[in-house]
Amino acid sequence: MYAPKYLISNKILKNIGSIEACKEVIENAPLVPSFEKQFQTDAKLRTIHHGTHIEGNDLTLIQTKKILEGAEVYARARDIQEVINYRNVMTLLDELAVKRGGYETEMLKDIHRATVDRIIMPEKVGVFRTTEVVIKEEETGKVIFSPPPAHEVPYLLEDFFEWLNDPAAREIHPIIRAGIAHYILVSIHPFVEGNGRTVRAFSTLVLMREGYDIKKFFSLEEHFDQELSEYYEAFEMVDRQSPNIGSREITPWLEYFTGVVAVELEKIKEKVRKLSVDSKLKVKFGEQVALSERQMRLIEYISDQGSGGMAELKKVLPMVSEDTILREVRDLMDKGILKKVGTTKASKYQIANK
Secondary structure (H helix, E strand, O other): OOEEOOOOOOHHHHHHHHHHHHHHHHHOOOOHHOOOOOHHHHHHHHHHHHHHHOOOOOOOHHHHHHHHHOOOOOOHHHHHHHHHHHHHHHHHHHHHHOOOOOOOOHHHHHHHHHHHOOOOHHHHOOOOOOOOOOOOOOOOOOEEEOOOOOOHHHHHHHHHHHHHOOOHHOOHHHHHHHHHHHHHHHHOOOOOOOOHHHHHHHHHHHHOOOOHHHOOOOOOHHHHHHHHHHHHHHHHHOOOOOHHHHHHHHHHHHHHHHHHHHHHHHHHHHHHHHHOOHHHHHHHHHOOOOOOHHHHHHHHHHHHHHEEHHHHHHHHOOOOOHHHHHHHHHHHHHOOOOEEEEOOOOOOOEOOOO
């Protein structure tokens, strides 16, 4: 059975600590459902766009968005199909995430089928490669990656899945398990084409199945795409150790991978904080409070500043009339979220029971 070699370095520990802290904030932030939906939609769009862009898709983020919304886009048929396929992959991951039992090679094949549908020859869809492949640098033609011989692929995958399902391996932190899955599957290179997208999706599946989907608010693909040289360099640091996958020490890759997750979740945490109501509100109400976007912005300001008078609140919502702001404030007072301090024009509003 495959047994990954790595050390829990200080860098990995720090990254996991940061991930856990961000996860706590994100999962417990009292966001209005409409904001949660928007976060998820944005993350899905970024995942699909950047996940295909890494592999050479020329569509812009706006074009990708239009395709996902069903609008007509003039572009290469293959590029459009890749976006449609990766949207289908996201849907498939939702289904596989709740499937009972352990991980199976068929899951990997299913993801590949969805990824390359109508893009490669039908006989190669969802089928492990039976030919040798090498990855070359486009400009120089230099071989930068030589995956294992085709006849080894089934055995390497069997070993990997045996490890992934092993009770002892299940004790490993899910972020590290997802990172190991990402590296090993890229190294095995199971298919003739579509490996990158398939492997990144499978790595995401590990996070989803093991409690780290973090409300589906983040997109690792965006980071990989924007820092592509770092992504490939992280692989190469481990690849060049040995031609034998099982003997490689993958600590450098795990330091990189956990770092990417930590950076992405830190970004999401800050976005969530800007939109979330003071944490005491959740304690007070015991559940999320349905607020309008205007009310969110008012409470965010009052929570940050400690209080806010009408003059300040008008600056928070400059495009809205004073009467509208008053209506929003009165509604928040009726809900017991805000209280008024003072009675004259100098009166201010504060978070109730703060």
